[in-house]
Amino acid sequence: MLRKFCIAVAIVVGTAQPLLAASDVNPQADAKAFKDYFTKRFPKVPLNDFVNGPYSMDEGLRKQWQAIDAFPPYEFAVEQGKQMFATPFKNGKSYADCFANKGIGVRQNYPYFDAKSGQVITLEVAVNQCREANGEKPLDYTKDDMASVTAYMAFTSRGKPFDIKIPDDPRALAAYNKGKEYFYTRRGQLNFSCASCHVQSAGDHIRTEVLAPAFGITAALPIYRSAWGGMGTTTRRLRTCNGQVRGVPLPGGDELYRDVEYFLSYMANGLPISGPGTRP
Amino acid sequence: MRTRALIRLAVILSVGGFATAAFAATADDFKAAYAKAEAAIKQAHALKNEWTTTASELKAAKAAGDAGKFDDAVKHAQEAEALANASIAQAKEQEKLWPQAVVR
Numbered sequence: 001m002l003r004k005f006c007i008a009v010a011i012v013v014g015t016a017q018p019l020l021a022a023s024d025v026n027p028q029a030d031a032k033a034f035k036d037y038f039t040k041r042f043p044k045v046p047l048n049d050f051v052n053g054p055y056s057m058d059e060g061l062r063k064q065w066q067a068i069d070a071f072p073p074y075e076f077a078v079e080q081g082k083q084m085f086a087t088p089f090k091n092g093k094s095y096a097d098c099f100a101n102k103g104i105g106v107r108q109n110y111p112y113f114d115a116k117s118g119q120v121i122t123l124e125v126a127v128n129q130c131r132e133a134n135g136e137k138p139l140d141y142t143k144d145d146m147a148s149v150t151a152y153m154a155f156t157s158r159g160k161p162f163d164i165k166i167p168d169d170p171r172a173l174a175a176y177n178k179g180k181e182y183f184y185t186r187r188g189q190l191n192f193s194c195a196s197c198h199v200q201s202a203g204d205h206i207r208t209e210v211l212a213p214a215f216g217i218t219a220a221l222p223i224y225r226s227a228w229g230g231m232g233t234t235t236r237r238l239r240t241c242n243g244q245v246r247g248v249p250l251p252g253g254d255e256l257y258r259d260v261e262y263f264l265s266y267m268a269n270g271l272p273i274s275g276p277g278t279r280p
Numbered sequence: 281m282r283t284r285a286l287i288r289l290a291v292i293l294s295v296g297g298f299a300t301a302a303f304a305a306t307a308d309d310f311k312a313a314y315a316k317a318e319a320a321i322k323q324a325h326a327l328k329n330e331w332t333t334t335a336s337e338l339k340a341a342k343a344a345g346d347a348g349k350f351d352d353a354v355k356h357a358q359e360a361e362a363l364a365n366a367s368i369a370q371a372k373e374q375e376k377l378w379p380q381a382v383v384r
Contacts, residue, residue, distance in 0.1 A: 030382075030383075180382070181378055184379070184381040185374045186370065186374050187329055187371075187374070188331060189333050189363070189367075193381060199381075199383060243332060246331050247329070247332065248331065248334075254328075256328060
């Protein structure tokens with residue numbers, strides 16, 4: 001009996017994933033290196049302009065964007081999102097009951113690490129958690145109502161600097177590091193990582209498009225994307241990118257999507273929310 | 281002379297045909313190949329690193345199998361298995377390589 005117990009303990013200890021020691025992961029150093037890389041590579045781009053993605057990289061595209069922005073295509077989504085905020089759930093509560101400051105001007109705080117669940121909570125996950133906590137069905141993570149409600153929340157937060165926190169908790173550091181790993185890992189049959197396009201090839205063309213720099217890339221989300229003919233969320237963008245390199249996308253709310261958004265948003269700390277955005 | 285050459289050609293062709301018939305895939309061959317492909321895909325799925333082309337090949341394998349075209353079905357299933365194995369190898373390799381790409 002004792003022998004079997006000892007074997008069981010040995011198996012559990014031997015196969016357990018060790019949590020990262022705080023000294024192994026240094027988000028502050030990563031963020032400084034990230035910012036330095038992009039500001040040195042693109043010295044003419046004003047710091048806050050990085051959040052405008054491809055428009056900070058290409059003057060011609062920028063002019064087109066400015067023309068489109070006279071009548072922004074995401075306006076309908078913002079209006080619908082505002083309506084959704086004003087409409088109570090069946091139980092009488094609303095989105096405002098789930099978020100600090102009634103959900104107004106809070107986009108810059110997402111994602112955050114929730115110590116209770118041990119998971120990263122993105123804005124989209126928070127919206128669905130709010131709905132489910134109030135007896136409503138979760139929304140599709142990629143577009144339509146989810147894009148509308150997060151567009152409205154982003155719009156109320158425009159200009160506020162990203163303020164992503166990584167608490168001194170090994171689980172939060174592990175989630176951040178998993179996100180960092182996801183970002184730099186090659187995937188799909190075409191063997192691209194997020195970094196292949198948005199670090200190494202930032203500012204370059206891929207077919208007719210200009211690749212956005214990774215620095216500040218989450219600031220404009222959700223976006224109206226001309227290629228989609230409609231709005232799309234952070235999840236939709238990640239899934240599209242996966243598909244473009246012939247990788248099977250993950251489901252909305254997947255841990256890896258949350259973690260990579262956590263990593264990228266932390267890298268953007270100090271940069272202003274610019275969403276909802278318009279993209280080619 | 282000419283007749284002998286023609287006879288030789290006929291023998292070669294008939295042997296070749298026989299050989300082909302002898303190696304034609306069966307439904308059991310297809311089931312085995314499909315199961316191997318599915319097992320590899322399951323492993324790739326667990327690593328969260330499946331390729332879209334893998335799923336396409338498996339779908340083609342099933343379609344060919346359903347149509348009784350077992351040679352094609354086995355070929356597609358083997359391709360699906362190869363793609364799944366390549367995606368598994370990619371995931372394992374990248375576990376070690378990704379830090380090299382990090383901006384410092």
